[in-house]
Amino acid sequence: MKSVASWPSVNWTGVLLLHFLARTLNVTYMMSAEVIHQIEEALDEDEKEMLLFLCRDVTADVAARNVRDLLDGLNERGKLPTMGLAELLYRVRRFDLLKRILKMDKTTVEAYLLRHPHLVSDYRVLMTEIGEDLDKSDMSSLIFLMRDYMGRGKTAKNKDKSFLDLVMELEKLNLVAPDQLDLLERCLKNIHRIDLKTKIQKYKQSAQGTGTNYINALQASLPNLSLKDPSYNLRLQNGRSKEQRLVVRQPAIQREPVKTSIQESGASLPQHIPEERYRMQSKPLGICLIIDCIGNDTELLQNTFTSLGYEVQCFLLLTMKDIIQILHRVAHMPRHQDYDSFVCVLISRGSSHSVFGVDPSSSGLPLDHIRRMFMGDRCPYLVGKPKLFFIQNYVKIEHHPEDCSFLEVDGSAMNNVDSKARQPGPCVVHREADFLWSLCKADVSLLERPSISPSMYMQFLAKKLWQERRRSLLELHVELNDSVYNWNRGVSDKERYYVSLQHTLRKELILSGN
Numbered sequence: 001m002k003s004v005a006s007w008p009s010v011n012w013t014g015v016l017l018l019h020f021l022a023r024t025l026n027v028t029y030m031m032s033a034e035v036i037h038q039i040e041e042a043l044d045e046d047e048k049e050m051l052l053f054l055c056r057d058v059t060a061d062v063a064a065r066n067v068r069d070l071l072d073g074l075n076e077r078g079k080l081p082t083m084g085l086a087e088l089l090y091r092v093r094r095f096d097l098l099k100r101i102l103k104m105d106k107t108t109v110e111a112y113l114l115r116h117p118h119l120v121s122d123y124r125v126l127m128t129e130i131g132e133d134l135d136k137s138d139m140s141s142l143i144f145l146m147r148d149y150m151g152r153g154k155t156a157k158n159k160d161k162s163f164l165d166l167v168m169e170l171e172k173l174n175l176v177a178p179d180q181l182d183l184l185e186r187c188l189k190n191i192h193r194i195d196l197k198t199k200i201q202k203y204k205q206s207a208q209g210t211g212t213n214y215i216n217a218l219q220a221s222l223p224n225l226s227l228k229d230p231s232y233n234l235r236l237q238n239g240r241s242k243e244q245r246l247v248v249r250q251p252a253i254q255r256e257p258v259k260t261s262i263q264e265s266g267a268s269l270p271q272h273i274p275e276e277r278y279r280m281q282s283k284p285l286g287i288c289l290i291i292d293c294i295g296n297d298t299e300l301l302q303n304t305f306t307s308l309g310y311e312v313q314c315f316l317l318l319t320m321k322d323i324i325q326i327l328h329r330v331a332h333m334p335r336h337q338d339y340d341s342f343v344c345v346l347i348s349r350g351s352s353h354s355v356f357g358v359d360p361s362s363s364g365l366p367l368d369h370i371r372r373m374f375m376g377d378r379c380p381y382l383v384g385k386p387k388l389f390f391i392q393n394y395v396k397i398e399h400h401p402e403d404c405s406f407l408e409v410d411g412s413a414m415n416n417v418d419s420k421a422r423q424p425g426p427c428v429v430h431r432e433a434d435f436l437w438s439l440c441k442a443d444v445s446l447l448e449r450p451s452i453s454p455s456m457y458m459q460f461l462a463k464k465l466w467q468e469r470r471r472s473l474l475e476l477h478v479e480l481n482d483s484v485y486n487w488n489r490g491v492s493d494k495e496r497y498y499v500s501l502q503h504t505l506r507k508e509l510i511l512s513g514n
Contacts, residue, residue: 031080036071038101039089043067046162047092050128053164054091054120083112084119091120091128123178126203130188130196131163139163141191149175149183178207198314205315205326276507278386278434279340284311285511286339286385289330291315291323293348293358294394294447296454301345304462308469308511310343320357323348323365331373336381341511342374343388347455349444350393367391367439376431386509388436388473392455394444397498436503438477440484443494456487457497469512477501 043051048067055070058079074080082102089098090109098104134142143166150173170176175183181200188197288310292298295316302312315326327344336342348355354364376383440457460483464476481499488496 031071031075031085033072035085035101036068036075039071039085039097040066040068042094042097043092047094049162049164050092050131051088053168054088054124054128056168057121057124058119079119083109083116087113087119091125121178122203122207126199127164127167130199131167133196134163134193138191138193139166142166142187145187145190146170149173201314202316205313206318206322278505278507278509280509280511282338282340283309284339285309286311286341286343287330287333287336288312288343288345289315289326290345291318291326291347292345293317293323293356294392294452294455296452297347297392297458300454300462301458304466305343305345308465317358319359320365321359323355323357327370327373331379334381336379336385339385341386341388342382343390344370344374345390345458346370347392347458348394349447350395352395352441355391355393371435371437374435376433382434384434386434386436386505389438390458390461391437391439392457393439393441394447395441397441397443397494430504433504433506436473436501436505436509438499438501440497440499442497445494455497457484457499460484460487465511470510473509473511474503474505 040048051067052070055074058074071080071085074084086098086102086104086109089095089102090106090113095106098106098109139162142163146166150169167176170184174180181204185197185200188194188200285308288305290298290301290305290312292301292314293316298314298316302314305312313330315322318326330344346355348357350356350364353368354366355370356364371389372378374382374387438461440455442455442457446453457480460480464480464483468476481501484497484499
């Protein structure tokens with residue numbers, strides 16, 4: 001989906017006039033027999049088949065043996081307004097007929113569809129798009145795989161038919177439906193058409209609602225301790241030099257993976273916190289949620305986290321409403337209780353404290369709201385487990401973020417933690433514990449170039465995780481910061497990346513598993 005700024009010029013006068021006639025005057029424009037005849041004559045057999053398939057959901061009361069019967073039946077029942085016919089021609093990509101018969105161009109129809117309900121369901125459109133991308137070899141493999149579900153006889157009858165014919169047979173057997181696409185997704189994966197599998201995944205997620213609300217089982221007994229509290233912060237930003245990159249406030253703390261614990265017993269913190277490691281043994285390790293509203297980094301990140309052992313769920317070019325719905329749904333998944341961790345990767349435009357979707361919006365989704373969705377009192381299934389966030393936010397940078405890199409650890413505030421957390425006995429985990437929050441900001445002008453490059457931050461991150469997965473994640477992030485620093489030394493101000501890290505991890509974290 002293109003951004004609003006990059007849309008071609010649209011004949012808004014025509015769109016508004018059609019909208020006015022349809023809603024204000026409440027007049028149904030009847031297509032003439034001549035127009036229907038012209039369209040039927042101009043379409044080839046594949047286009048006719050596609051049109052009949054697209055309209056299966058809106059022709060329950062129409063005996064449509066061919067395109068003429070289809071259009072005439074819809075016309076007689078008032079189901080074929082001008083824009084409805086325009087949508088059908090747009091779906092079969094007959095833009096020449098749009099212009100010659102309906103006097104419209106492609107961009108006018110696209111603008112209308114963005115703002116009005118569609119005649120054709122998204123499911124039907126998805127099936128036709130998949131069918132167009134399959135070759136004969138793909139179809140032969142698909143039909144063979146369907147033997148286990150349709151039977152040898154039915155697959156033999158379908159061996160010379162199209163993908164849309166196959167879908168209709170699967171629908172009759174209740175094997176495929178708008179909300180039942182797992183079988184098709186699995187078969188596409190087996191024939192190595194991951195691109196089409198990804199299309200189905202995107203459709204499934206956009207079609208899902210907000211999910212189920214679960215009663216919160218965790219009653220936190222600790223005070224409201226923010227991630228901004230210095231005792232739980234690890235900030236890594238782009239710095240002046242490698243020698244200045246590591247500044248530790250407490251002399252007693254060595255340059256080792258930092259351990260901060262909020263569940264120690266005793267009246268005061270020990271000088272040395274015992275080495276501990278998060279359990280990373282579940283299969284999969286957890287869900288990796290990737291929301292990419294730019295569209296350049298998904299494949300690399302998907303491959304990286306899949307190789308690490310995560311169940312990766314990818315979503316591309318989402319609106320703000322869809323982003324909120326997906327985050328809310330994922331945060332409430334009971335499946336988290338069977339997994340050892342959670343990862344969220346978010347790539348989008350935004351402001352200094354918010355992210356945007358692809359839709360134009362004056363206000364974005366605050367980053368703090370995203371973090372709160374996964375805190376212990378709202379996401380009990382992830383309590384005590386590492387929750388990792390990697391965010392690339394393209395913002396308008398008026399001036400450079402603070403030009404200093406440092407590792408900031410201040411253990412003095414640990415004594416302010418409520419004494420209930422330090423009593424001997426059962427462990428109480430704070431609602432904000434076990435987070436790693438890696439945020440990278442870059443100038444939005446990087447997205448306004450003719451050729452948009454992938455995020456260097458995400459490139460460095462994927463490379464580190466892929467090649468050195470058996471090392472501590474915090475150590476890898478220090479080296480990631482070095483890579484970004486070296487990149488920034490050789491580019492202009494507008495091409496720089498600014499990385500910051502906050503974490504409340506209580507143990508060492510290695511993603512490769514124990």
